[in-house]
Each structure stands twice: as C-alpha cells, then as structure tokens.
Amino acid sequence: xxxxxxxxxxxxxxxxxxxxxxxxxxxxxxxxxxxxxxxxxxxxxxxxxxxxxxxxxxxxxxxxxxxxxxxxxxxxxxxxxxxxxxxxxxxxxxxxxxxxxxxxxxxxxxxxxxxxxxxxxxxxxxxxxxxxxxxxxxxxxxxxxxxxxxxxxxxxxxxxxxxxxxxxxxxxxxxxxxxxxxxxxxxxxxxxxxxxxxxxxxxxxxxxxxxxxxxxxxxxxxxxxxxxxxxxxxxxxxxxxxxxxxxxxxxxxxxxxxxxxxxxxxxxxxxxxxxxxxxxxxxxxxxxxxxxxxxxxxxxxxxxxxxxxxxxxxxxxxxxxxxxxxxxxxxxxxxxxxxxxxxxxxxxxxxxxxxxxxxxxxxxxxxxxxxxxxxxxxxxxxxxxxxxxxxxxxxxxxxxxxxxxxxxxxxxxxxxxxxxxxxxxxxxxxxxxxxxxxxxxxxxxxxxxxxxxxxxxxxxxxxxxxxxxxxxxxxxxxxxxxxxxx
Amino acid sequence: xxxxxxxxxxxxxxxxxxxxxxxxxxxxxxxxxxxxxxxxxxxxxxxxxxxxxxxxxxxxxxxxxxxxxxxxxxxxxxxxxxxxxxxxxxxxxxxxxxxxxxxxxxxxxxxxxxxxxxxxxxxxxxxxxxxxxxxxxxxxxxxxxxxxxxxxxxxxxxxxxxxxxxxxxxxxxxxxxxxxxxxxxxxxxxxxxxxxxxxxxxxxxxxxxxxxxxxxxxxxxxxxxxxxxxxxxxxxxxxxxxxx
Numbered sequence: 001x002x003x004x005x006x007x008x009x010x011x012x013x014x015x016x017x018x019x020x021x022x023x024x025x026x027x028x029x030x031x032x033x034x035x036x037x038x039x040x041x042x043x044x045x046x047x048x049x050x051x052x053x054x055x056x057x058x059x060x061x062x063x064x065x066x067x068x069x070x071x072x073x074x075x076x077x078x079x080x081x082x083x084x085x086x087x088x089x090x091x092x093x094x095x096x097x098x099x100x101x102x103x104x105x106x107x108x109x110x111x112x113x114x115x116x117x118x119x120x121x122x123x124x125x126x127x128x129x130x131x132x133x134x135x136x137x138x139x140x141x142x143x144x145x146x147x148x149x150x151x152x153x154x155x156x157x158x159x160x161x162x163x164x165x166x167x168x169x170x171x172x173x174x175x176x177x178x179x180x181x182x183x184x185x186x187x188x189x190x191x192x193x194x195x196x197x198x199x200x201x202x203x204x205x206x207x208x209x210x211x212x213x214x215x216x217x218x219x220x221x222x223x224x225x226x227x228x229x230x231x232x233x234x235x236x237x238x239x240x241x242x243x244x245x246x247x248x249x250x251x252x253x254x255x256x257x258x259x260x261x262x263x264x265x266x267x268x269x270x271x272x273x274x275x276x277x278x279x280x281x282x283x284x285x286x287x288x289x290x291x292x293x294x295x296x297x298x299x300x301x302x303x304x305x306x307x308x309x310x311x312x313x314x315x316x317x318x319x320x321x322x323x324x325x326x327x328x329x330x331x332x333x334x335x336x337x338x339x340x341x342x343x344x345x346x347x348x349x350x351x352x353x354x355x356x357x358x359x360x361x362x363x364x365x366x367x368x369x370x371x372x373x374x375x376x377x378x379x380x381x382x383x384x385x386x387x388x389x390x391x392x393x394x395x396x397x398x399x400x401x402x403x404x405x406x407x408x409x410x411x412x413x414x415x416x417x418x419x420x421x422x423x424x425x426x427x428x429x430x431x432x433x434x435x436x437x438x439x440x441x442x443x444x445x446x447x448x449x450x451x452x453x454x455x456x457x458x459x460x461x462x463x464x465x466x467x468x469x470x471x472x473x474x475x476x477x478x479x480x481x482x483x484x485x486x
Numbered sequence: 487x488x489x490x491x492x493x494x495x496x497x498x499x500x501x502x503x504x505x506x507x508x509x510x511x512x513x514x515x516x517x518x519x520x521x522x523x524x525x526x527x528x529x530x531x532x533x534x535x536x537x538x539x540x541x542x543x544x545x546x547x548x549x550x551x552x553x554x555x556x557x558x559x560x561x562x563x564x565x566x567x568x569x570x571x572x573x574x575x576x577x578x579x580x581x582x583x584x585x586x587x588x589x590x591x592x593x594x595x596x597x598x599x600x601x602x603x604x605x606x607x608x609x610x611x612x613x614x615x616x617x618x619x620x621x622x623x624x625x626x627x628x629x630x631x632x633x634x635x636x637x638x639x640x641x642x643x644x645x646x647x648x649x650x651x652x653x654x655x656x657x658x659x660x661x662x663x664x665x666x667x668x669x670x671x672x673x674x675x676x677x678x679x680x681x682x683x684x685x686x687x688x689x690x691x692x693x694x695x696x697x698x699x700x701x702x703x704x705x706x707x708x709x710x711x712x713x714x715x716x717x718x719x720x721x722x723x724x725x726x727x728x729x730x
Binding site for chain 1: 508509510511512513514515516517518519520521522523524525529532533536537539540541543544547548549550551552553554555556557558560561
C-alpha cells in the first residue's frame with residue numbers, strides 16, 4: 001500500500017504540532033531524566049548497603065529500608081510515569097493531528113506532580129514510609145498524585161475527541177487505554193489499602209497494583225510507541241493490523257486478573273492466585289503476537305537497528321517485554337513461584353519491567369521526539385551508543401544475577417530448618433551483580449541527562465542530518481529508500 | 487555549527503515556510519495504515535501451547551473455585567526432614583496414654599467391688615478414692631495385688647471385713663497397668679513421682695514377696711512402710727523408655 005508523500009502543508013502542520021508540544025514535553029523529559037539519574041544512583045547505593053550491611057550504620061537515612069523504596073518510587077513516579085506522560089502527549093498530538101493547547105497549564109500540573117513525587121520520596125527517606133511497595137508514601141498524598149496525574153493526562157481526551165484523520169491508529173487505542181487505566185488501578189489500590197480492609201487483602205491489592213502498573217500502564221504506553229516508531233523508521237506498514245488490535249483487547253481483558261500470584265500460598269482462597277497465574281500465562285498470547293508482529297514488520301531491514309537509536313532502543317525494549325512476560329508467567333505458576341517468591345528474583349523482574357522494558361522503549365521515543373520538538377539534532381551519536389550499551393549490559397547483569405540469586409535465596413527460604421538470615425548471607429554475592437548493574441546504568445543515564453540537557457538549552461547540533469549510532473548509514477540507506485532513518 | 491544553508495532552524499524564531507523546515511520533520515515518513523499479513527504456523531503453535539499450559543494451570547490449581555480452600559494442592563510445603571527421634575515421637579500418641587487405657591481395660595476385673603468410679607460400696611467394699619493404701623508408695627499396693635488381703639481392714643476411717651483375692655495370675659504388664667491406672671485416676675501419689683508403675687517394678691515385687699503364702703492381714707501390711715516404693719527405674723512418659 002502506497003501512501004501519498006506529505007504536502008508542504010502537511011509538513012508545516014507537523015512542525016506546528018511539534019512546536020506546540022515543545023515546552024511541556026521537554027519539561028517532562030528533562031525532569032524525568034533527572035529523577036532517573038537520582039533513582040539509578042540510589043539503586044546503586046541501596047545495593048551497596050545490602051551487600052555491606054554495616055555501612056553507614058549510624059545514619060538512619062542510609063538504611064536499606066529507606067534507600068530501596070526511595071530508589072524504587074523515584075524510578076517509577078519520578079522517571080517512568082513522567083517520561084510516559086511526555087511521550088503520551090506528543091504521540092497523541094501527532095496521531096490526532098491536533099496541537100497541544102495551553103502548554104503553560106500543562107507545565108504547572110507537571111510541577112504539581114513533581115512536587116508530589118518530591119514529598120513522597122522525601123517522606124519515605126525521612127522515615128514516614130508505610131512499607132507498601134510503590135505505595136510507600138503517606139496516605140494523604142495519593143489524592144494529590146491522582147489529581148495531578150488526571151490534570152496532565154486530561155489533555156489527551158480533547159485531542160482524541162477532535163482528531164482530524166480518518167485512520168484510527170492502534171497506538172491511539174493503547175494511549176487512551178493507558179490514560180484511563182492508571183487512575184482506575186491507582187485509586188482502587190489506594191482505597192482498598194487505606195479504607196480499612198483486612199491487611200491480607202491490602203497486600204493482595206498492592207501486588208495487583210504493581211502487576212497492573214506494568215501491564216495496564218507501562219505496556220500500553222510502550223506498545224503505542226513501538227507501533228508508532230517502528231513503522232515510521234522502517235517506512236513500512238504494521239505487518240498485521242488486525243493482530244495488533246486483537247493483542248490490545250487481549251491485554252485489556254487479561255491484565256486486570258494478574259498480580260495475586262505474587263502471594264501464592266498466602267491466606268487467600270486458592271483460586272485467586274491460580275487465576276492470576278493463569279492470566280499471567282494467557283497474557284503471553286498478547287505479548288507473543290505483538291512481538292511477532294513487530295519483528296515481521298521489520299523483516300528484511302534489520303540493518304536499520306545498527307543505525308537508528310530510536311529503533312534500537314524500542315526493539316530492545318520490546319524483546320525485554322517478551323522476556324519479562326515469560327519470566328513473570330513462569331514465576332506465577334506454583335512450580336517455580338513457590339521457590340522464587342519473596343526473593344531477589346522479584347526485584348529482578350520488577351526492574352526488568354521498569355527499566356529493561358519500559359525505560360528502553362521510552363529512550364527510543366525520546367531519541368525520536370526531542371530533535372523534532374527542539375529543532376536540533378542530538379549532539380553525539382557515540383554517546384547514544386554508550387548509553388545503549390551501558391544500559392543494556394547493566395540490565396542484563398541485573399536480570400541474570402537476580403534470577404540466579406533469587407533461585408538460591410528462594411531455595412534457602414524454603415528450607416524450614418535454616419535461619420532466615422542464612423538466605424541473605426548465602427545469596428549476598430549476587431547483590432554485587434546488582435550493584436554493578438546500577439553503576440553501569442547510572443553512568444549511562446548521566447550521559448543521557450547531559451545530552452538531553454544540551455538539547456533543552458538549545459545547544460543541539462544545528463547541521464542537517466540525523467544523529468545516528470554510526471556515522472555512515474552505508475547498507476542501511478540502500479535497504480531503505482526513504483530518507484528518514486531516525 | 488550553524489551554516490547558512492542549514493535546513494535546521496530554531497523554532498523560537500517563529501513560523502517558517504515549508505522549505506525551511508527542520509530536517510527531522512521533512513525526512514520523516516508518513517504513517518501507513520496497517521496491512522493484513524498472516525502470521526506463521528510457529529506463532530499459532532506457540533499460542534496453542536500457551537493456551538494449553540494456562541488452562542492446565544488454571545484448572546489444576548484453582549480447586550474448583552471453592553473459596554473455602556486456601557492451600558492449593560500444588561502449593562504443598564516441603565515435607566519436614568526430621569531432626570531427631572524426639573521430633574518424630576511427638577507426632578505419635580504418648581506412651582502413657584496407651585499405658586493408661588490398657589490399665590483401664592484391666593480395671594474391668596475390679597469394677598464388681600470397687601466400682602467404675604473407684605468409690606466402692608459404703609460398708610461393704612472399700613473405696614480406692616481417698617484410700618490411704620492407694621495414696622502412699624507402691625510397695626503395699628504391689629503386695630495386695632499379688633497376694634490379696636483379708637479383713638478386717640480400716641480404709642479412710644471405716645472398717646471393712648472382706649477378702650480381696652490375689653491377682654498374681656495376671657501378667658506383670660497387666661498388674662503394672664492397672665496399678666498405674668488406679669494411682670493416676672483415683673489416688674494421689676507422692677510428690678516427685680508420676681504415678682507410673684512399670685513391669686520392671688512388678689517383677690521386683692514378685693521376687694520380694696515370693697515368701698508370702700496367704701493373703702496379707704492388716705497388721706502384716708502395716709509392717710511395710712507407707713511410702714516405700716517398689717524398685718525400678720522411672721520411665722519417660724512420652725516414649726516409655728527408662729529414664730537414665
């Protein structure tokens with residue numbers, strides 16, 4: 001199917017949309033990147049503390065019980081959600097061909113969100129944590145976060161409503177899904193936990209929330225990006241559009257059932273973790289279909305991975321999504337799960353989801369979006385390459401050591417005649433891998449933040465031509481006739 | 487960096503004509519509507535496997551969606567490896583419970599006179615409850631059981647004139663069991679003792695009182711000290727093994 005080449009009017013409109021999105025989206029990206037650097041450094045510090053428990057013994061602020069939630073909450077609410085919201089706004093504006101209205105108001109709400117995250121992370125660090133993973137912040141704060149999220153994401157609705165193109169693209173479906181699902185899961189989880197229910201149910205709702213944050217918010221946003229970036233860069237149509245739509249509905253139907261299997265064997269009726277485990281297995285259908293669809297779209301022009309930063313990050317993110325889905329399905333079954341629950345493995349797959357899959361895809365989107373909204377090119381391709389490899393090796397080190405360490409620790413925990421601390425002592429060697437992983441990732445994100453900062457300040461490269469991972473596109477340019485590779 | 491023929495422009499300078507647009511905007515390809523490609527057999531096979539595994543997991547672990555079942559049959563804790571013999575026998579019934587219930591069976595021989603309640607019949611048969619003969623040491627009891635006793639007798643302040651027959655035809659085990667039963671059920675026993683009479687003690691009693699030909703009289707019995715105990719090791723109530 002051939003698509004008419006854009007007219008000058010189309011190009012001007014495209015540029016106008018990018019221009020309208022410039023300030024709010026750049027605000028979200030840069031503050032997210034700053035949070036990311038903070039979160040990854042905290043990831044390193046907390047891993048170090050876990051490996052050497054006697055470190056900074058006198059200082060309550062440097063205990064693992066505070067450092068880890070600080071790191072985790074900053075990673076999710078500071079970086080991931082903010083980057084996702086930035087991408088969501090730009091992508092929706094482009095897909096519906098409508099400009100981002102009232103950018104100043106958007107930036108104000110963005111500040112509100114940041115303020116909320118600062119208070120959340122700060123109160124955890126000062127010891128007011130509630131020890132509910134990812135909902136650690138004081139109870140009064142959740143309405144603030146919910147309202148500021150709603151105020152930012154509500155921009156998507158009028159854009160979608162006034163869309164001027166006839167094509168209802170699958171990315172729009174995913175974005176609308178993500179926009180409305182997050183308030184649902186966030187409010188539901190907080191109401192159940194805060195408004196007096198059995199503590200067991202609170203823990204279950206918490207596990208449900210984390211699992212749904214991944215499958216109901218991160219996966220849709222990342223898939224919207226993948227279904228946009230990959231056809232854009234390869235210049236091809238999605239291999240099977242009906243399959244893309246079907247996998248959306250499959251995800252929509254199944255994601256809400258996942259989560260309880262995290263506490264399998266706990267005092268829930270046995271069918272609850274069983275259903276969650278089955279949902280985590282069935283969701284593989286959607287993920288396999290999606291990844292296969294994207295790979296088939298790219299078939300024959302995989303050389304592009306070598307040159308286009310966006311494509312490389314996005315595809316790696318999608319492969320990580322597949323890996324995450326497989327590992328999470330595996331650990332949701334009783335066979336593997338009963339020895340893996342409550343171990344390092346959980347940290348490993350959560351990090352795989354938040355960093356390996358979601359963040360990688362967001363990097364892909366940011367490398368695509370920022371040159372367009374700032375009107376300049378990325379300063380250095382080799383720095384992007386370094387960012388990619390340090391992040392990739394970091395997250396792989398993380399996943400492998402946490403998986404193996406989790407099996408070791410879980411095996412120890414299952415031995416009833418061993419003291420609890422033995423499970424930590426025996427698996428503490430693997431925590432070294434986790435510390436090294438965060439060190440590599442922190443370094444890569446320092447590069448990312450400086451590059452993004454330069455773009456923010458208008459110091460990007462002003463000469464023509466995309467910044468690619470390698471200078472000469474060579475074969476890649478012949479593999480693809482259209483000029484845009486990035 | 488900024489060359490005159492550069493196609494990259496700073497948007498902050500205001501609107502520009504299409505030819506002057508930023509390169510990134512121009513080089514971008516339009517978004518194609520999707521195609522309708524078909525996926526290979528491999529994807530279908532993988533999907534089928536996922537369905538089979540998922541369905542298998544769901545129906546084998548959900549326990550028929552019965553909300554009163556909390557532990558799934560697939561989430562059974564590892565069997566506890568045993569640390570010591572004591573751990574294992576704790577699970578079994580204690581030895582003393584078995585010994586007492588055996589003693590109760592032997593006591594069926596005594597019910598006709600002493601009654602199931604151990605209270606006897608006032609004026610005719612003496613009680614075991616509150617009897618100074620039962621409450622003391624085991625030596626007098628052993629002597630009465632093996633060789634019988636002939637009245638008149640004073641029990642708990644009342645006089646009884648009856649002949650209690652000798653029970654030496656019962657095995658040592660049975661005598662030991664019934665004595666244990668009587669002492670722990672109806673009597674009291676001296677402090678520091680647990681009321682148990684063992685087979686070993688009865689064996690020792692048979693040897694000790696072998697010279698006695700007729701049933702004991704009250705005077706003969708009173709010659710045995712009230713708190714004298716038969717010789718024999720005390721046993722562990724859980725295992726029945728002699729204590730060191």
